[in-house]
Amino acid sequence: MAVPVKVPRAARKELVTLGENIRIARLRRRLTAEIVAQRAGTTRQTIATRRFCRLWGF
Secondary structure, eight states: OOOOOOOOHHHHHHHHHHHHHHHHHHHHTTOOHHHHHHHHTSOHHHHOHHHHHHHHTO
């Protein structure tokens, strides 16, 4: 089980904004999360914002 890490508020805000921007760009290009994950060499769960936020304790 992942242990939440204390992340400064400003860093959290920037990471959330980054995640939102990636999602918006993906949707504009009509790409699925699966395709983006394959291109990034990772899994769909890793790039999903909700999953990311859970891992970092947001």
